[in-house]
Amino acid sequence: DGEVYKYYSEGEWKKSSSGKSVAIINPTTRKTQYRVQACNQEEVNQVMEIAKTAQKSWAKTPLWKRAELLHKAAAILKEHKAPIAECLVKEIAKPAKDAVTEVVRSGDLVSYCAEEGVRLLGEGKFLVSDSFPGNERTKYCLTSKIPLGVILAIPPFNYPVNLAVSKIAPALIAGNSIVLKPPTQGAVSALHMVHCFHLAGFPKGLISCVTGKGSEIGDFLTMHPGVDCISFTGGDTGIAISKKAGMIPLQMELGGKDACIVLEDADLDLVAANIIKGGFSYSGQRCTAVKVVLVMESVADALVEKVNARVAKLTVGAPEDDSDITPVVTESSANFIEGLVMDAKEKGATFCQEYRREGNLIWPLLLDNIRPDMRIAWEEPFGPVLPVIRISSIEEGIHHCNASNFGLQGCVFTKDINKAILISDAMETGTVQINSAPARGPDHFPFQGIKDSGIGSQGVTNSINMMTKVKTTVINLP
Numbered sequence: 001d002g003e004v005y006k007y008y009s010e011g012e013w014k015k016s017s018s019g020k021s022v023a024i025i026n027p028t029t030r031k032t033q034y035r036v037q038a039c040n041q042e043e044v045n046q047v048m049e050i051a052k053t054a055q056k057s058w059a060k061t062p063l064w065k066r067a068e069l070l071h072k073a074a075a076i077l078k079e080h081k082a083p084i085a086e087c088l089v090k091e092i093a094k095p096a097k098d099a100v101t102e103v104v105r106s107g108d109l110v111s112y113c114a115e116e117g118v119r120l121l122g123e124g125k126f127l128v129s130d131s132f133p134g135n136e137r138t139k140y141c142l143t144s145k146i147p148l149g150v151i152l153a154i155p156p157f158n159y160p161v162n163l164a165v166s167k168i169a170p171a172l173i174a175g176n177s178i179v180l181k182p183p184t185q186g187a188v189s190a191l192h193m194v195h196c197f198h199l200a201g202f203p204k205g206l207i208s209c210v211t212g213k214g215s216e217i218g219d220f221l222t223m224h225p226g227v228d229c230i231s232f233t234g235g236d237t238g239i240a241i242s243k244k245a246g247m248i249p250l251q252m253e254l255g256g257k258d259a260c261i262v263l264e265d266a267d268l269d270l271v272a273a274n275i276i277k278g279g280f281s282y283s284g285q286r287c288t289a290v291k292v293v294l295v296m297e298s299v300a301d302a303l304v305e306k307v308n309a310r311v312a313k314l315t316v317g318a319p320e321d322d323s324d325i326t327p328v329v330t331e332s333s334a335n336f337i338e339g340l341v342m343d344a345k346e347k348g349a350t351f352c353q354e355y356r357r358e359g360n361l362i363w364p365l366l367l368d369n370i371r372p373d374m375r376i377a378w379e380e381p382f383g384p385v386l387p388v389i390r391i392s393s394i395e396e397g398i399h400h401c402n403a404s405n406f407g408l409q410g411c412v413f414t415k416d417i418n419k420a421i422l423i424s425d426a427m428e429t430g431t432v433q434i435n436s437a438p439a440r441g442p443d444h445f446p447f448q449g450i451k452d453s454g455i456g457s458q459g460v461t462n463s464i465n466m467m468t469k470v471k472t473t474v475i476n477l478p
Protein backbone atom coordinates (compact mmCIF):
# COMPACT_ATOMS: atom_id res chain seq x y z
CA ASP A 1 0.00 0.00 0.00
CA GLY A 2 3.01 2.26 -0.37
CA GLU A 3 3.56 2.59 3.38
CA VAL A 4 7.17 3.06 4.37
CA TYR A 5 8.19 1.66 7.76
CA LYS A 6 9.59 4.35 10.02
CA TYR A 7 12.96 4.23 11.71
CA TYR A 8 13.40 4.45 15.49
CA SER A 9 15.07 7.37 17.19
CA GLU A 10 14.54 9.13 20.56
CA GLY A 11 11.91 6.56 21.47
CA GLU A 12 9.81 7.58 18.47
CA TRP A 13 9.05 6.29 15.00
CA LYS A 14 10.23 8.77 12.40
CA LYS A 15 10.27 9.44 8.70
CA SER A 16 13.62 10.22 7.18
CA SER A 17 14.09 13.75 5.93
CA SER A 18 15.75 12.22 2.86
CA GLY A 19 12.26 11.50 1.52
CA LYS A 20 13.74 8.31 0.10
CA SER A 21 13.05 4.68 0.88
CA VAL A 22 14.67 1.31 0.34
CA ALA A 23 12.69 -1.57 -1.14
CA ILE A 24 12.74 -4.99 0.47
CA ILE A 25 12.25 -7.66 -2.15
CA ASN A 26 10.43 -10.83 -1.12
CA PRO A 27 12.84 -13.61 -2.20
CA THR A 28 9.93 -15.88 -3.13
CA THR A 29 7.78 -13.53 -5.20
CA ARG A 30 10.74 -11.30 -6.20
CA LYS A 31 8.38 -8.36 -5.78
CA THR A 32 8.67 -5.45 -3.37
CA GLN A 33 7.25 -6.61 -0.04
CA TYR A 34 8.05 -3.68 2.24
CA ARG A 35 9.79 -0.33 2.21
CA VAL A 36 11.94 1.22 4.91
CA GLN A 37 13.33 4.72 5.39
CA ALA A 38 16.60 5.57 3.68
CA CYS A 39 18.13 7.43 6.60
CA ASN A 40 20.79 10.01 5.85
CA GLN A 41 24.03 10.95 7.59
CA GLU A 42 22.42 13.79 9.50
CA GLU A 43 20.01 11.32 11.08
CA VAL A 44 22.91 9.04 11.97
CA ASN A 45 24.59 11.98 13.70
CA GLN A 46 21.40 12.58 15.67
CA VAL A 47 21.03 9.01 16.91
CA MET A 48 24.71 8.93 17.87
CA GLU A 49 24.32 12.09 19.89
CA ILE A 50 21.24 10.89 21.77
CA ALA A 51 22.73 7.41 22.25
CA LYS A 52 25.67 9.03 23.99
CA THR A 53 23.48 11.04 26.34
CA ALA A 54 21.07 8.18 27.07
CA GLN A 55 23.94 5.85 27.89
CA LYS A 56 25.22 8.06 30.69
CA SER A 57 22.07 7.78 32.76
CA TRP A 58 21.47 4.15 31.77
CA ALA A 59 24.88 3.23 33.20
CA LYS A 60 23.68 4.66 36.53
CA THR A 61 20.43 2.68 36.42
CA PRO A 62 20.69 -0.18 38.92
CA LEU A 63 21.68 -3.46 37.37
CA TRP A 64 18.57 -5.25 38.65
CA LYS A 65 16.38 -2.62 36.95
CA ARG A 66 18.20 -3.07 33.66
CA ALA A 67 17.66 -6.82 34.01
CA GLU A 68 13.98 -6.31 34.80
CA LEU A 69 13.45 -4.33 31.60
CA LEU A 70 15.26 -6.95 29.57
CA HIS A 71 13.06 -9.70 31.02
CA LYS A 72 10.04 -7.62 30.10
CA ALA A 73 11.30 -7.14 26.53
CA ALA A 74 11.95 -10.88 26.26
CA ALA A 75 8.38 -11.68 27.28
CA ILE A 76 6.92 -9.14 24.83
CA LEU A 77 9.14 -10.48 22.06
CA LYS A 78 7.80 -13.98 22.63
CA GLU A 79 4.22 -12.68 22.67
CA HIS A 80 4.89 -11.13 19.26
CA LYS A 81 6.44 -14.24 17.77
CA ALA A 82 3.72 -14.77 15.17
CA PRO A 83 3.78 -11.36 13.45
CA ILE A 84 7.58 -11.16 13.60
CA ALA A 85 7.91 -14.64 12.15
CA GLU A 86 5.56 -13.62 9.38
CA CYS A 87 7.93 -10.78 8.46
CA LEU A 88 10.88 -13.20 8.48
CA VAL A 89 9.00 -15.46 6.08
CA LYS A 90 8.29 -12.56 3.69
CA GLU A 91 11.63 -10.76 3.91
CA ILE A 92 14.18 -13.55 4.04
CA ALA A 93 12.12 -16.61 3.04
CA LYS A 94 12.88 -18.40 6.28
CA PRO A 95 10.65 -21.49 6.63
CA ALA A 96 7.65 -20.63 8.82
CA LYS A 97 8.55 -22.90 11.76
CA ASP A 98 12.19 -21.81 11.79
CA ALA A 99 11.05 -18.20 11.78
CA VAL A 100 9.03 -18.77 14.96
CA THR A 101 11.98 -20.62 16.51
CA GLU A 102 14.23 -17.65 15.76
CA VAL A 103 11.98 -15.30 17.73
CA VAL A 104 11.49 -17.65 20.68
CA ARG A 105 15.23 -18.33 20.84
CA SER A 106 15.76 -14.57 20.82
CA GLY A 107 13.45 -14.07 23.79
CA ASP A 108 15.30 -16.79 25.69
CA LEU A 109 18.63 -15.20 24.82
CA VAL A 110 17.51 -11.81 26.15
CA SER A 111 16.36 -13.36 29.44
CA TYR A 112 19.55 -15.37 29.76
CA CYS A 113 21.60 -12.21 29.24
CA ALA A 114 19.68 -10.46 31.99
CA GLU A 115 20.30 -13.35 34.41
CA GLU A 116 23.94 -13.80 33.45
CA GLY A 117 24.53 -10.06 33.57
CA VAL A 118 23.29 -9.52 37.11
CA ARG A 119 25.64 -12.22 38.36
CA LEU A 120 28.63 -11.47 36.18
CA LEU A 121 28.49 -7.71 36.67
CA GLY A 122 27.37 -7.98 40.27
CA GLU A 123 30.83 -9.14 41.22
CA GLY A 124 34.15 -7.36 41.20
CA LYS A 125 37.62 -8.19 42.46
CA PHE A 126 39.70 -7.12 45.41
CA LEU A 127 43.49 -7.24 45.14
CA VAL A 128 46.24 -6.46 47.64
CA SER A 129 49.64 -5.04 46.76
CA ASP A 130 52.06 -7.19 48.73
CA SER A 131 51.96 -10.13 46.36
CA PHE A 132 54.11 -8.21 43.88
CA PRO A 133 57.83 -7.95 44.75
CA GLY A 134 58.89 -4.81 46.56
CA ASN A 135 55.41 -3.91 47.81
CA GLU A 136 54.02 -3.70 51.29
CA ARG A 137 50.33 -4.27 51.98
CA THR A 138 49.57 -0.61 51.51
CA LYS A 139 47.42 -0.65 48.41
CA TYR A 140 43.98 -2.15 47.99
CA CYS A 141 42.67 -2.46 44.47
CA LEU A 142 38.95 -2.67 43.67
CA THR A 143 37.88 -3.73 40.21
CA SER A 144 34.52 -3.56 38.52
CA LYS A 145 33.21 -3.76 34.98
CA ILE A 146 32.00 -0.58 33.34
CA PRO A 147 30.22 -0.12 30.00
CA LEU A 148 32.02 0.91 26.80
CA GLY A 149 29.45 3.51 25.71
CA VAL A 150 27.62 3.35 22.38
CA ILE A 151 27.55 -0.06 20.71
CA LEU A 152 26.91 -0.24 16.97
CA ALA A 153 25.13 -3.51 16.19
CA ILE A 154 25.04 -4.79 12.63
CA PRO A 155 23.33 -8.16 12.22
CA PRO A 156 23.05 -10.13 8.94
CA PHE A 157 20.02 -11.07 6.87
CA ASN A 158 19.92 -14.71 7.99
CA TYR A 159 19.06 -13.97 11.63
CA PRO A 160 17.88 -10.34 11.59
CA VAL A 161 16.17 -10.75 14.96
CA ASN A 162 18.32 -13.28 16.78
CA LEU A 163 21.70 -11.89 15.76
CA ALA A 164 20.42 -8.42 16.62
CA VAL A 165 19.36 -9.33 20.17
CA SER A 166 22.56 -11.32 20.69
CA LYS A 167 24.27 -7.92 20.46
CA ILE A 168 21.58 -5.69 21.97
CA ALA A 169 20.91 -7.65 25.17
CA PRO A 170 24.55 -7.99 26.33
CA ALA A 171 25.15 -4.35 25.45
CA LEU A 172 22.15 -3.14 27.46
CA ILE A 173 22.65 -5.28 30.55
CA ALA A 174 26.22 -4.02 30.70
CA GLY A 175 25.04 -0.39 30.67
CA ASN A 176 25.70 0.52 27.05
CA SER A 177 23.38 2.15 24.56
CA ILE A 178 22.61 0.69 21.14
CA VAL A 179 22.52 1.91 17.59
CA LEU A 180 21.17 -0.86 15.39
CA LYS A 181 21.64 -0.99 11.64
CA PRO A 182 19.59 -3.95 10.42
CA PRO A 183 20.23 -5.67 7.10
CA THR A 184 17.94 -4.52 4.28
CA GLN A 185 16.40 -8.01 3.95
CA GLY A 186 15.19 -8.43 7.50
CA ALA A 187 14.85 -4.75 8.37
CA VAL A 188 11.11 -4.91 9.04
CA SER A 189 11.50 -7.97 11.29
CA ALA A 190 14.21 -6.06 13.15
CA LEU A 191 12.02 -2.94 13.47
CA HIS A 192 9.25 -5.11 14.87
CA MET A 193 11.71 -6.57 17.39
CA VAL A 194 12.78 -3.04 18.34
CA HIS A 195 9.11 -2.23 18.87
CA CYS A 196 9.04 -4.96 21.56
CA PHE A 197 11.91 -3.21 23.36
CA HIS A 198 10.02 0.06 22.94
CA LEU A 199 6.94 -1.47 24.57
CA ALA A 200 9.06 -2.74 27.46
CA GLY A 201 9.74 0.89 28.30
CA PHE A 202 13.48 1.44 27.89
CA PRO A 203 14.56 5.07 28.27
CA LYS A 204 14.31 7.27 25.18
CA GLY A 205 17.38 7.29 22.97
CA LEU A 206 18.93 4.23 24.57
CA ILE A 207 18.04 2.11 21.56
CA SER A 208 17.97 3.50 18.03
CA CYS A 209 17.43 1.72 14.77
CA VAL A 210 18.47 3.36 11.52
CA THR A 211 17.63 1.80 8.17
CA GLY A 212 19.06 2.71 4.83
CA LYS A 213 21.54 2.06 2.10
CA GLY A 214 24.98 0.81 2.99
CA SER A 215 26.43 3.12 0.35
CA GLU A 216 24.91 6.15 2.10
CA ILE A 217 25.28 5.37 5.79
CA GLY A 218 27.38 2.16 6.03
CA ASP A 219 30.90 3.62 6.29
CA PHE A 220 29.50 6.70 7.98
CA LEU A 221 28.18 4.54 10.81
CA THR A 222 31.18 2.27 11.20
CA MET A 223 33.67 5.14 11.09
CA HIS A 224 31.57 7.44 13.26
CA PRO A 225 33.54 8.95 16.16
CA GLY A 226 30.54 8.41 18.45
CA VAL A 227 30.81 4.62 18.21
CA ASP A 228 32.65 2.90 21.08
CA CYS A 229 32.36 -0.72 19.89
CA ILE A 230 31.13 -2.53 16.79
CA SER A 231 29.46 -5.91 16.91
CA PHE A 232 29.04 -7.16 13.36
CA THR A 233 27.88 -10.42 11.82
CA GLY A 234 28.02 -10.91 8.08
CA GLY A 235 30.37 -11.48 5.19
CA ASP A 236 33.44 -9.81 3.71
CA THR A 237 32.14 -6.37 4.69
CA GLY A 238 33.39 -7.21 8.17
CA ILE A 239 36.97 -7.33 6.95
CA ALA A 240 36.55 -3.91 5.32
CA ILE A 241 34.97 -2.53 8.53
CA SER A 242 37.83 -3.82 10.67
CA LYS A 243 40.32 -1.99 8.46
CA LYS A 244 38.45 1.30 8.64
CA ALA A 245 37.21 1.27 12.25
CA GLY A 246 38.99 3.36 14.84
CA MET A 247 40.63 2.24 18.07
CA ILE A 248 37.56 0.51 19.41
CA PRO A 249 36.80 -3.09 20.36
CA LEU A 250 35.40 -5.14 17.52
CA GLN A 251 33.33 -8.27 17.65
CA MET A 252 33.10 -9.86 14.23
CA GLU A 253 31.47 -13.02 13.06
CA LEU A 254 32.16 -13.45 9.37
CA GLY A 255 32.02 -16.35 6.92
CA GLY A 256 32.79 -19.99 7.35
CA LYS A 257 33.63 -23.07 5.34
CA ASP A 258 32.83 -25.58 8.05
CA ALA A 259 34.23 -29.00 7.24
CA CYS A 260 32.61 -32.28 8.19
CA ILE A 261 35.30 -34.93 8.54
CA VAL A 262 33.95 -38.48 8.39
CA LEU A 263 36.13 -41.37 9.58
CA GLU A 264 35.73 -45.01 8.60
CA ASP A 265 34.15 -46.06 11.91
CA ALA A 266 31.50 -43.29 11.91
CA ASP A 267 27.80 -44.03 12.33
CA LEU A 268 26.85 -43.17 8.76
CA ASP A 269 23.14 -42.71 9.50
CA LEU A 270 24.02 -40.17 12.15
CA VAL A 271 26.41 -38.46 9.72
CA ALA A 272 23.81 -38.36 6.95
CA ALA A 273 21.20 -36.86 9.28
CA ASN A 274 23.67 -34.21 10.42
CA ILE A 275 24.80 -33.41 6.89
CA ILE A 276 21.18 -32.76 5.95
CA LYS A 277 20.55 -30.62 9.01
CA GLY A 278 23.95 -28.92 8.88
CA GLY A 279 24.17 -28.45 5.13
CA PHE A 280 20.61 -27.74 4.09
CA SER A 281 18.69 -26.11 6.93
CA TYR A 282 17.61 -22.61 5.92
CA SER A 283 18.88 -23.65 2.49
CA GLY A 284 22.50 -23.54 3.63
CA GLN A 285 22.34 -19.83 4.48
CA ARG A 286 24.07 -20.12 7.84
CA CYS A 287 27.64 -19.20 8.60
CA THR A 288 27.85 -22.46 10.58
CA ALA A 289 26.41 -24.63 7.80
CA VAL A 290 28.36 -27.73 6.83
CA LYS A 291 30.06 -26.38 3.69
CA VAL A 292 32.32 -29.26 2.73
CA VAL A 293 32.20 -32.97 3.51
CA LEU A 294 35.60 -34.67 3.79
CA VAL A 295 34.88 -38.38 3.85
CA MET A 296 37.23 -41.36 3.93
CA GLU A 297 37.14 -43.05 0.54
CA SER A 298 36.23 -46.49 1.95
CA VAL A 299 32.89 -45.23 3.33
CA ALA A 300 32.22 -42.49 0.77
CA ASP A 301 29.89 -44.47 -1.51
CA ALA A 302 27.78 -45.63 1.43
CA LEU A 303 27.58 -42.13 2.90
CA VAL A 304 26.73 -40.43 -0.39
CA GLU A 305 23.95 -42.96 -0.93
CA LYS A 306 22.51 -42.28 2.53
CA VAL A 307 22.70 -38.51 2.07
CA ASN A 308 21.09 -38.73 -1.36
CA ALA A 309 18.20 -40.74 0.05
CA ARG A 310 17.57 -37.93 2.54
CA VAL A 311 18.05 -35.14 -0.01
CA ALA A 312 15.28 -36.77 -2.06
CA LYS A 313 12.92 -36.30 0.89
CA LEU A 314 13.58 -32.57 1.34
CA THR A 315 10.60 -30.47 0.39
CA VAL A 316 11.30 -27.57 -1.95
CA GLY A 317 9.08 -24.51 -2.22
CA ALA A 318 7.62 -21.55 -0.39
CA PRO A 319 8.58 -20.62 3.18
CA GLU A 320 4.89 -20.13 4.00
CA ASP A 321 4.43 -23.88 3.42
CA ASP A 322 7.33 -24.57 5.76
CA SER A 323 9.30 -26.15 2.92
CA ASP A 324 12.76 -27.41 3.86
CA ILE A 325 14.39 -25.64 0.94
CA THR A 326 13.19 -22.12 0.18
CA PRO A 327 14.35 -19.40 -2.22
CA VAL A 328 17.76 -17.92 -1.37
CA VAL A 329 17.75 -14.34 -0.20
CA THR A 330 18.50 -12.44 -3.42
CA GLU A 331 18.85 -13.01 -7.11
CA SER A 332 22.53 -12.10 -6.96
CA SER A 333 23.02 -14.73 -4.28
CA ALA A 334 21.33 -17.33 -6.51
CA ASN A 335 23.53 -16.25 -9.42
CA PHE A 336 26.65 -16.61 -7.27
CA ILE A 337 25.64 -20.12 -6.19
CA GLU A 338 24.96 -21.02 -9.81
CA GLY A 339 28.43 -19.78 -10.73
CA LEU A 340 29.99 -22.18 -8.24
CA VAL A 341 27.85 -25.05 -9.53
CA MET A 342 28.78 -24.37 -13.17
CA ASP A 343 32.47 -24.14 -12.32
CA ALA A 344 32.27 -27.55 -10.62
CA LYS A 345 30.40 -28.94 -13.63
CA GLU A 346 33.02 -27.74 -16.11
CA LYS A 347 35.76 -29.28 -13.99
CA GLY A 348 34.08 -32.69 -13.81
CA ALA A 349 32.21 -32.90 -10.50
CA THR A 350 29.67 -35.70 -10.07
CA PHE A 351 26.14 -34.31 -9.80
CA CYS A 352 24.13 -36.50 -7.41
CA GLN A 353 20.97 -34.62 -8.41
CA GLU A 354 20.12 -32.60 -11.45
CA TYR A 355 20.83 -28.88 -11.06
CA ARG A 356 17.52 -27.06 -10.97
CA ARG A 357 16.67 -23.41 -10.35
CA GLU A 358 13.51 -21.33 -10.64
CA GLY A 359 13.99 -17.67 -9.76
CA ASN A 360 15.77 -17.61 -6.42
CA LEU A 361 14.76 -21.18 -5.63
CA ILE A 362 17.60 -23.68 -6.00
CA TRP A 363 16.92 -27.38 -5.49
CA PRO A 364 19.22 -29.15 -3.01
CA LEU A 365 22.33 -30.49 -4.64
CA LEU A 366 25.11 -32.77 -3.49
CA LEU A 367 28.28 -32.55 -5.57
CA ASP A 368 30.56 -35.58 -5.29
CA ASN A 369 34.21 -36.04 -6.30
CA ILE A 370 35.02 -32.40 -5.76
CA ARG A 371 38.68 -31.58 -6.26
CA PRO A 372 40.76 -28.71 -4.86
CA ASP A 373 40.88 -26.91 -8.21
CA MET A 374 37.13 -26.32 -8.06
CA ARG A 375 35.94 -23.06 -6.52
CA ILE A 376 33.30 -24.79 -4.41
CA ALA A 377 36.06 -26.67 -2.55
CA TRP A 378 36.97 -23.32 -0.93
CA GLU A 379 34.21 -20.75 -1.36
CA GLU A 380 30.99 -20.65 0.63
CA PRO A 381 27.90 -20.93 -1.55
CA PHE A 382 25.48 -19.80 1.18
CA GLY A 383 22.94 -21.96 -0.60
CA PRO A 384 21.64 -25.54 -0.73
CA VAL A 385 24.67 -26.93 -2.56
CA LEU A 386 27.12 -29.17 -0.76
CA PRO A 387 30.48 -30.46 -2.04
CA VAL A 388 31.93 -33.85 -1.07
CA ILE A 389 35.67 -34.42 -1.18
CA ARG A 390 36.87 -38.00 -0.85
CA ILE A 391 40.00 -38.31 1.27
CA SER A 392 42.43 -41.18 1.74
CA SER A 393 43.78 -40.13 5.14
CA ILE A 394 42.73 -38.10 8.17
CA GLU A 395 45.72 -35.84 7.54
CA GLU A 396 44.37 -35.00 4.10
CA GLY A 397 41.08 -33.91 5.68
CA ILE A 398 42.78 -31.80 8.33
CA HIS A 399 45.02 -30.29 5.67
CA HIS A 400 42.04 -29.24 3.55
CA CYS A 401 40.28 -27.77 6.57
CA ASN A 402 43.33 -25.78 7.63
CA ALA A 403 44.18 -24.57 4.13
CA SER A 404 40.92 -22.55 4.18
CA ASN A 405 40.96 -18.81 4.86
CA PHE A 406 38.04 -19.45 7.17
CA GLY A 407 38.10 -21.05 10.60
CA LEU A 408 34.64 -20.85 12.14
CA GLN A 409 33.56 -24.35 13.15
CA GLY A 410 34.01 -27.90 11.94
CA CYS A 411 32.86 -31.34 12.89
CA VAL A 412 34.25 -34.83 13.06
CA PHE A 413 32.34 -38.10 13.08
CA THR A 414 33.94 -41.16 14.67
CA LYS A 415 33.31 -43.55 17.54
CA ASP A 416 36.92 -43.17 18.67
CA ILE A 417 36.97 -40.30 21.17
CA ASN A 418 40.76 -40.19 21.29
CA LYS A 419 40.98 -39.68 17.54
CA ALA A 420 38.18 -37.11 17.72
CA ILE A 421 40.05 -35.04 20.31
CA LEU A 422 43.30 -35.19 18.37
CA ILE A 423 41.50 -34.09 15.19
CA SER A 424 39.74 -31.32 17.08
CA ASP A 425 43.08 -30.08 18.38
CA ALA A 426 44.52 -30.16 14.85
CA MET A 427 41.63 -28.29 13.20
CA GLU A 428 42.26 -24.54 13.06
CA THR A 429 38.70 -23.46 13.80
CA GLY A 430 36.98 -21.68 16.67
CA THR A 431 34.89 -24.74 17.57
CA VAL A 432 34.87 -28.40 16.63
CA GLN A 433 31.75 -30.48 17.18
CA ILE A 434 32.25 -34.18 17.80
CA ASN A 435 29.47 -36.29 16.27
CA SER A 436 27.16 -33.40 15.46
CA ALA A 437 26.82 -30.67 12.85
CA PRO A 438 28.31 -27.24 13.60
CA ALA A 439 26.00 -24.77 15.36
CA ARG A 440 26.28 -21.59 17.37
CA GLY A 441 23.88 -22.61 20.12
CA PRO A 442 23.16 -23.18 22.92
CA ASP A 443 23.59 -19.44 22.99
CA HIS A 444 25.64 -19.27 26.19
CA PHE A 445 28.40 -21.39 24.64
CA PRO A 446 31.44 -19.45 23.42
CA PHE A 447 31.20 -18.80 19.69
CA GLN A 448 34.18 -17.59 17.69
CA GLY A 449 36.00 -17.84 14.43
CA ILE A 450 39.67 -17.62 13.69
CA LYS A 451 41.39 -16.29 10.53
CA ASP A 452 38.86 -14.61 8.20
CA SER A 453 35.96 -15.98 10.25
CA GLY A 454 36.10 -13.32 12.89
CA ILE A 455 37.43 -11.35 15.80
CA GLY A 456 36.65 -12.02 19.45
CA SER A 457 34.29 -14.52 20.98
CA GLN A 458 30.53 -14.37 21.36
CA GLY A 459 28.00 -16.30 23.40
CA VAL A 460 26.12 -14.61 26.21
CA THR A 461 28.93 -14.42 28.78
CA ASN A 462 31.67 -13.50 26.35
CA SER A 463 29.56 -10.81 24.73
CA ILE A 464 28.74 -9.19 28.07
CA ASN A 465 32.41 -9.22 29.01
CA MET A 466 33.43 -7.90 25.62
CA MET A 467 31.05 -4.97 25.94
CA THR A 468 32.61 -3.83 29.21
CA LYS A 469 35.94 -2.47 30.38
CA VAL A 470 37.68 -3.11 33.65
CA LYS A 471 37.79 -0.12 35.95
CA THR A 472 40.00 -0.09 39.01
CA THR A 473 40.13 2.10 42.08
CA VAL A 474 43.22 1.84 44.25
CA ILE A 475 43.06 2.76 47.92
CA ASN A 476 46.47 3.89 49.14
CA LEU A 477 46.89 3.36 52.87
CA PRO A 478 49.02 5.75 54.87
Ligand code: G3H
Pocket (backbone or CB within 6 Å): 158, 159, 253, 285, 286, 287, 288, 438, 439, 440, 441
Ligand atom coordinates in the same frame (compact mmCIF):
# COMPACT_ATOMS: atom_id res chain seq x y z
O1 G3H B 1 24.85 -17.49 10.40
C1 G3H B 1 25.47 -17.47 11.44
C2 G3H B 1 24.86 -17.84 12.71
O2 G3H B 1 25.58 -17.33 13.81
C3 G3H B 1 24.69 -19.32 12.84
O3 G3H B 1 23.87 -19.61 13.89
O4 G3H B 1 24.41 -22.03 14.11
O5 G3H B 1 22.41 -21.04 15.23
O6 G3H B 1 22.47 -21.30 12.75
P1 G3H B 1 23.25 -21.06 14.00
